[in-house]
Amino acid sequence: MLSPAPQAIESVAVIGAGLMGRRLAGLVARSGVAVTLVEVIPEVLDSGLADARAMAPEGTITGAGSVRDGVAAADLVIEAIVEDLAVKQELFAAVAEANPRAIICSNSSVLPITAIAERVADGTRCVGTHFWNPPDLIPIVEVVRGERTSDETMERTYDFMAAIGKLPVRVEKDVPGFVGNRLQHALWREAIDLVASGVCGPETVDLVVRNTIGLRLGEMGPIENADYVGLDLTLAIHEAVLPSICREPHASPYLRELVANGQLGAKTGGGFLAWPDGAREAAAARLSAHVQEQLAPQNS
Numbered sequence: 001m002l003s004p005a006p007q008a009i010e011s012v013a014v015i016g017a018g019l020m021g022r023r024l025a026g027l028v029a030r031s032g033v034a035v036t037l038v039e040v041i042p043e044v045l046d047s048g049l050a051d052a053r054a055m056a057p058e059g060t061i062t063g064a065g066s067v068r069d070g071v072a073a074a075d076l077v078i079e080a081i082v083e084d085l086a087v088k089q090e091l092f093a094a095v096a097e098a099n100p101r102a103i104i105c106s107n108s109s110v111l112p113i114t115a116i117a118e119r120v121a122d123g124t125r126c127v128g129t130h131f132w133n134p135p136d137l138i139p140i141v142e143v144v145r146g147e148r149t150s151d152e153t154m155e156r157t158y159d160f161m162a163a164i165g166k167l168p169v170r171v172e173k174d175v176p177g178f179v180g181n182r183l184q185h186a187l188w189r190e191a192i193d194l195v196a197s198g199v200c201g202p203e204t205v206d207l208v209v210r211n212t213i214g215l216r217l218g219e220m221g222p223i224e225n226a227d228y229v230g231l232d233l234t235l236a237i238h239e240a241v242l243p244s245i246c247r248e249p250h251a252s253p254y255l256r257e258l259v260a261n262g263q264l265g266a267k268t269g270g271g272f273l274a275w276p277d278g279a280r281e282a283a284a285a286r287l288s289a290h291v292q293e294q295l296a297p298q299n300s
């Protein structure tokens, strides 16, 4: 007997109206899909709704203060709450109880989807959807298969992400950090180690990255680049350099010390670099303008 055709995704609930959730709600609603934005703090819900509605056609986004009400009618739920495993596990269990059929997605940056879905009886409908900030601008969504995620959930989620204009990729194993954050933090580990071991100053690290590999990476990824320069050369370079590249399995003591001293970066006025008043806003504007400029040819 043929199984019934999977139901179309016509209604989405986004849980958490913080930095990511409000823009995720706007992104989905922008494609004409009905969205409910769920948030437990009333003022955050109000400001989140205002931001999300500014991105989408009128009447497509409603707000809800309770998870039970907010997810009941959804075909797909995207969780974007605090990055805490126990809190996410509890939320997934509550969503599954309130809605027995929706696909349940987590926007976690690094937590395994298998663990987040642990308390959901039917884990086949749980999946990772890792968007990047800002989610309406950065193209990729990593669609992450947990140990219990079904093929149907992977495919319906992948297709939905493509339908709302994202560039979905399949991540077939539930490894912490998925693909993008593993690559990013392999680079950050080495960047911090170069500074901590006195090889160069922090400004030099960024200057080198921005004016060498940074110029290339938007056009040619590491795999194509390895092929392009030749795998014999890549092999010779790896034999020579990998033994001295940082491979510490824990966060750098230098990073720990900065954090312990309250030097948290832009938000406290200093981290590796000094961040005078206004520098954080200027950096945000610079970054956003750069990303939009890079994406302009794709969007025209």
Ligand SMILES: NC(=O)c1ccc[n+]([C@@H]2O[C@H](COP(=O)([O-])OP(=O)(O)OC[C@H]3O[C@@H](n4cnc5c(N)ncnc54)[C@H](O)[C@@H]3O)[C@@H](O)[C@H]2O)c1
Binding pocket: 015, 016, 017, 018, 019, 020, 021, 038, 039, 040, 041, 044, 067, 079, 080, 081, 082, 083, 084, 091, 107, 108, 109, 110, 130, 131, 132, 133
């Ligand atoms: N900020 C980023 O750059 C980024 C990028 C990719 C992924 N993520 C991931 O997205 C998720 C959200 O990140 P964020 O930066 O938007 O966080 P945030 O702190 O800005 O927002 C989280 C919101 O969720 C709300 N919330 C918490 N528990 C809730 C519940 N049970 N029901 C409803 N609302 C609840 C909070 O009140 C808060 O408003 C995290 O898992 C994070 O790792 C963040």
